[in-house]
Amino acid sequence: MVAVIKYNAGNIYSVVHALRREDVEPLVTDDKQLVSKADKVIFPGVGEASTTMDYLRKNGLDTLIKGLRQPVLGICLGMQLMCRHSEEGNVDCLGIFDTPIKRFTPVEREKIPHMGWNQLYDLKSGLMKGVKEDSFVYFVHSFYAPLCKETIAKTDYIEPFSASLNKENFYATQFHPEKSGDVGSIILKNFLDL
């Protein structure tokens, strides 16, 4: 059973639909027991970091997520909240990945948010199996995870940064696999096959 963590963020149904396109009917829930028992857990997210962290703490979802032992996939804000700290609302996050989340420094001719289709390179780990170097995936974000030892895919906008992270059972993508057409579908399938 695949659980999608339900919380006060958008994008949850996009993930549900993408999973259905892979013939998986996920359970969307904030029930801690059900999430703990799931074979796979997806932690989606579109939203603002500090508001969302407040919500997770109030509902005890922060300790739940940190303690999960099955494969977990954080997407976009979900990935950022799995990191140590976010400059968005200056908030301490879950600390699963040992990297801060920074705001893009505006430079001339580069827009913020980083929005649209960008390329992946230096791909590692089973999550990226079958994904070709320089494949395009869909990003939309104003904050980013710098390159770190947990980086399993890079992309380049203003500077090279982490498009995807992995540590033990925890996986995360800054881009939206559920919105990245065929390439995104490969990545979701890889996660479901872990």
Place this chain on the structure above:
Amino acid sequence: MLAKRIIPCLDVKDGKTVKGVNFVNFRDAGDPVEMGKQYSEAGADELVFLDITASYEGRKTFVDVVKRVAANVSIPFTVGGGINELSDVDKLLNAGADKVSINSAALRNPQLITDIAKNFGSQVCVVAIDGKEDAPGDWTCYINGGHKPTDKKLFDWAREAQERGAGEILFTSMSHDGVKQGYPNDALLRLHNELSIPVIASGGAGKMEDFKDAFLIGQADAALAASVFHFGEINIKELKSYLKENGITVR
């Protein structure tokens, strides 16, 4: 490299896609969900669904169409029309929309931009602006589907929207929309130079060269069009090959 985006826009009325010629005479162009799916498969980078009658008649955006689109397409899409408060935004995001586009409501109540950015993140908030060029370089913003002028000027309003937290500006030239003579590249370039958020060019595409010009001259981040795609005048795959040949990064 970040790719330039090609975005078919589906103007929707009563669950059907329509395309206005200068916003008034509608021609029927089909089922929005089926069209969205086909565009996604044809290589569109993103879709926009605008409930064009919503602000005019005060109707709410139709969540059911959004849900059906979300189930059938694997690329991002934006929904606009009739969004007046945060609860509307919440409903649409939960129905599967990736971004919301606000237009008249933002001009009437600029605080809405601030509130959306604070609650859902800037990247969710597309501020759509309908502008009309009164004199060369002098653009007035319109509300209610282009029916009513405001006292806001395009470049001032675009900057204010950005400062309030807009993630993207979707600029439609009412002077160019539906007449297929190209995008307003001078105004696009000025928006590009004055803003630090992405700009979507909208209104005026008639041939492939118009897209190239919007990207190379207007420096737009994305180009939106409707009838040239809906009526098969431009094929998205061919358009992308053409743009690639002209040195533009596309997916």
